[in-house]
Amino acid sequence: MVPAAPIALALSLSLAAGGPRAQLDALDARRRAEEAAARMLAQQERSVLDTLAESExxxxxxxxxxxxxxxxxxxxxxxxxxxxxxxxxAHARLQARLAELRPRLAARERLGRTGELQVLLSSRSLADLVKRRWLMERILSRDVALLAEADAARDARERARAARQLEAGRLAALAKEAAERRQDAAALREERETLLAALRTARGFHERAAAEAVVQQRRLAEFVATLPPPRSGGALPEGFAARRGRLPLPVTGHVTVGFGKVVNPRFNTVTVQNGLDIDAPAGAPVRAVAAGRVVHAGWFKGYGNIVIVDHGDGFHTLVAHLASMRTAMGEDVAAGAVLGTVGDTGSLKGPYLYFELREKGRPVDPRPWLAP
Structure with a gap:
């Protein structure tokens, strides 16, 4: 049996020499580096659309x-x-009371107490004395009332002045807050544009975005298939199929990307487009191409704010990436009714309008349906 002391001594000398201890430290450092790399990779692999949705x-x-x-x-x-x-x-009321009061007070000061007695003593009869006394009491009563009104008007003016100063201070504070909130929104808008710029120029992000677009197209198709049938009452217009070749664009603009397969010239990736991309200025009104009923108005991942209109005969139209929505689910809309405005919600390309036409849930090329 080997004595314990020599073994302990040998182990101590080995660790002091940096053998096993150095190996353990190296393994620990490698493990930490691998964990950090895994976290970075997970961050890089994060959903493009989720990142964009959070930014929006x-x-x-x-x-x-x-x-x-x-x-x-x-x-x-x-x-x-x-x-x-x-x-x-309040100031005008005070000035009016003072304007009436000043000459009366001046006259009373000139008359004085002896003057009042002289007026009474110069009465020609008892009836005249009674009348003069009554008139003087009326004058005195009016003077007292005017003084009270002047005091009240002065108090009212001071209260109004204090209220005005308070509102001026509140306005200054709110104006500052509004400016700060606008700056916050501008900073986030700039941050979002920076994110979009990075997405447009990075192959990895672009490829993931294209893959996610396929998933979202499938989710959208499944969602459209679950839309409830039209309610009874206020029936939808019949004969939508007869409008083939006569539909207007939902927004004033021009088509930049058509229906079907689309090849990205920079990254050579292929995606399938279920609708049309229409270039139009941000804020431009988006209109219903035909009468119908709104069966959905809300946010949808990958498409931003969308509005879906049921036109009857199994036909739906969809407009996406809206900045704002001017309609609500269940609302009957006429042809040309404003559904919303052009925006960039859910968009990786900036402001534009995405337009789909679906027949019995299946996307069809809208171009043959559009007026020349």
């Missing part, structure tokens, strides 16, 4: 806060204008 949600919240702050600022500005009017009215 933050931007939408910042824009909503900016609108709320601007509305509060506008309300404070209106309140300040009203406070100024009330202060001016």
């Amino acid at each position: 949600a933050a931007l939408a919240e910042a824009a909503a806060e900016a609108r709320r702050a601007e509305a509060a600022r506008a309300g404070a500005e209106a309140a300040l204008a009203q406070a100024r009017e009330e202060e001016a009215a």
Whole structure:
């Protein structure tokens, strides 16, 4: 049996020499590096559309806060204008009371107490004395009332002035907050544009975005298939198929990407387009191509804000990437009714309109349906 002391001594000398200890440290460092690399890879593999959706949600919240702050600022500005009017009215009432009171007080000062007695003593009869006394009491009563009214008007003016100063301070604070919220929204908008620029120039991101687009197309098709049939009452217009070749574009613009297979010239990736990309300025009105009923109006991953209209005969149209929606689910819309405005929600390409036509849930090329 080997003595314990020599073994312990040998182990101690081995560790001191850096053998096993150095190997353990190296393995630990390698493990930490691999874990860091795995975390970085997971971040890089993160969904492009999820990243974009989070950016859009933050931007939408910042824009909503900016609108709320601007509305509060506008309300404070209106309140300040009203406070100024009330202060001016109170000042005018005070000046009117003082204008009536000044000559009366001056006359009373000139008359004095002895003058009042002389007026009474110069009465020609008892009836005249009673009448003069009554008149003097009326004058005195009016003077007292005018003094009270002047005091009240002065107090009202001071209150109005204080209210005006308070509203002015509130307006300044709200104006500052509104400016800060606008700056926040602008910063997030710039951050989103930076993200989109990176997505457009990175092959890996582009390939993942293309793959995710296929998934979202399938999800959209499944979603359209689950849409409820039209409600009874207020029947949808018949004969949509007869409109082939006569439909207008839903927005004033021109088609940049058509229906079917699309090859990216930079990355040579192939995607299938189920609709049309229409170049149109941000904020332009998007209209219903025909009468129908809105069966969906909301956000959809990969498409942003979308509106789907049921035109009867198994036909639906869809418009996507809207900045705003001007309709709601269940609403009957006429041909040409505004459904929303052009935007870039869910878009990797900036503002444009995506337009689909579906027959019995299946996407069809809209171009033969459009008016020449």
